[in-house]
Amino acid sequence: MAKAKKKEYGIKQNPALKQIAAPVLAYEPPRPRRYNPPIGLIGCGGISASHLGAYKKMGLNIVALCDKIPGRAENRRKEFFPGAQVYSDYHQLLKRDEIEVVDIATHPSDREYLIPAAISAGKHVLSQKPFVTKLDKGEEFAELAEKKGVVLAVNQNGRWAPHVSYMRQAVNKGLIGQVAGAHLRCSWDHEWVRTTDFNRLHHVILFDYAIHWFDMINCYIADKKPLRCFSTLMRAGHQKSTPPLLGQTLIEFEGAHASLVFDAAVSFGQEDVSYLTGSKGTLISRGENILNQPVSLYTGKGYSTARLKGQWFVEGFMGTMGELLCAIEQKRQPINNPRNNLRGLAMCFAAVKSAETGKPQVVGQVRSTNPKTCRVAPK
Ligand SMILES: NC(=O)c1ccc[n+]([C@@H]2O[C@H](COP(=O)([O-])OP(=O)(O)OC[C@H]3O[C@@H](n4cnc5c(N)ncnc54)[C@H](O)[C@@H]3O)[C@@H](O)[C@H]2O)c1
Numbered sequence: 190m191a192k193a194k195k196k197e198y199g200i201k202q203n204p205a206l207k208q209i210a211a212p213v214l215a216y217e218p219p220r221p222r223r224y225n226p227p228i229g230l231i232g233c234g235g236i237s238a239s240h241l242g243a244y245k246k247m248g249l250n251i252v253a254l255c256d257k258i259p260g261r262a263e264n265r266r267k268e269f270f271p272g273a274q275v276y277s278d279y280h281q282l283l284k285r286d287e288i289e290v291v292d293i294a295t296h297p298s299d300r301e302y303l304i305p306a307a308i309s310a311g312k313h314v315l316s317q318k319p320f321v322t323k324l325d326k327g328e329e330f331a332e333l334a335e336k337k338g339v340v341l342a343v344n345q346n347g348r349w350a351p352h353v354s355y356m357r358q359a360v361n362k363g364l365i366g367q368v369a370g371a372h373l374r375c376s377w378d379h380e381w382v383r384t385t386d387f388n389r390l391h392h393v394i395l396f397d398y399a400i401h402w403f404d405m406i407n408c409y410i411a412d413k414k415p416l417r418c419f420s421t422l423m424r425a426g427h428q429k430s431t432p433p434l435l436g437q438t439l440i441e442f443e444g445a446h447a448s449l450v451f452d453a454a455v456s457f458g459q460e461d462v463s464y465l466t467g468s469k470g471t472l473i474s475r476g477e478n479i480l481n482q483p484v485s486l487y488t489g490k491g492y493s494t495a496r497l498k499g500q501w502f503v504e505g506f507m508g509t510m511g512e513l514l515c516a517i518e519q520k521r522q523p524i525n526n527p528r529n530n531l532r533g534l535a536m537c538f539a540a541v542k543s544a545e546t547g548k549p550q551v552v553g554q555v556r557s558t559n560p561k562t563c564r565v566a567p568k
Pocket residue numbers: 231232233234235236237255256257258261277278279294295296297299303317318319344346386397
């Protein structure tokens with residue numbers, strides 16, 4: 190009697206693939222050929238140390254440092270660029286004609302007046318993230334920069350974290366074909382915000398932190414229209430800081446989908462994973478943190494694992510400023526230009542509103558963030 194065929198319900202093992210050499214991709218931060226202009230930095234708070242460390246490594250020419258809180262700019266001067274002039278009033282920095290590029294590392298509310306002031310003074314500008322709290326404001330800044338003939342870029346440094354940059358290049362080169370799924374999960378400990386101003390920012394996860402991940406999705410699924418976002422957000426039962434640390438978002442595109450999961454109250458066993466799958470293959474990147482991860486590529490040709498040089502918290506910051514300087518030198522728009530960034534922000538705004546309403550939101554229809562939940566609340 191013929192043996193009944195075992196039902197497998199489509200469950201398969203991965204086909205045996207041979208190991209091949211990892212594709213060589215230009216993932217390292219871009220560097221201008223000759224352009225090394227005088228640069229001023231406004232906002233010498235926590236993150237400015239990462240900016241200045243990267244600029245020192247690049248051999249950039251930081252000539253001015255400004256912070257309205259006494260002592261902050263002076264401390265950065267001593268540590269990174271002893272020859273720089275220190276200011277407490279940004280107008281004084283902007284008055285210096287030889288300064289061509291201004292890096293603005295304040296919170297978004299201060300950037301709302303600092304960005305137009307710097308552009309109007311004829312400076313090229315690198316803005317920290319999240320770029321703006323209103324999409325129309327971002328458009329307005331992009332138009333103002335065009336009108337004044339200067340270049341504006343957004344410091345989405347995650348794009349040049351080695352593994353993210355490698356995956357972006359792999360996707361851009363079509364190595365996995367049409368991307369159909371992008372699933373990013375971060376499981377780490379964000380309780381450090383407890384002793385900082387971020388403890389008074391309700392959406393420290395879905396707005397302040399996740400904007401890097403919305404920007405990654407923006408890059409990985411660049412050719413499809415984002416349609417809707419649905420999010421949840423809650424406090425972990427054991428967390429000590431004030432803002433809710435558990436957030437997640439689903440994003441629908443035309444012919445693709447994405448998910449972001451943030452477990453930001455992990456005490457042990459943290460992990461960060463990206464899984465991108467397309468019509469020709471899959472990219473997987475995994476590590477215990479976001480700094481540097483090996484990236485594996487699976488296609489019909491075989492599988493490979495790329496071990497990459499650098500770390501997010503150096504190369505990421507070299508990448509954003511390097512791309513701005515290359516764009517100025519080559520008279521083109523940087524890839525981290527404001528209009529491109531606004532696409533990621535539109536997803537972020539919709540995700541934040543969804544978490545607040547419990548309902549899916551159409552991407553692009555949520556034009557601004559809720560000032561009560563997306564700004565550092567006054568003390
Ligand atoms: N990976 C990243 O890129 C990353 C990481 C952390 C923070 N950030 C972003 O960087 C920005 C700043 O964060 P932070 O942690 O450094 O904040 P912070 O509060 O430590 O520093 C901000 C600084 O800006 C100064 N400032 C504000 N207005 C000013 C003005 N008009 N003139 C001069 N100085 C002024 C403040 O005095 C303060 O020292 C935020 O938007 C945050 O989201 C980015």
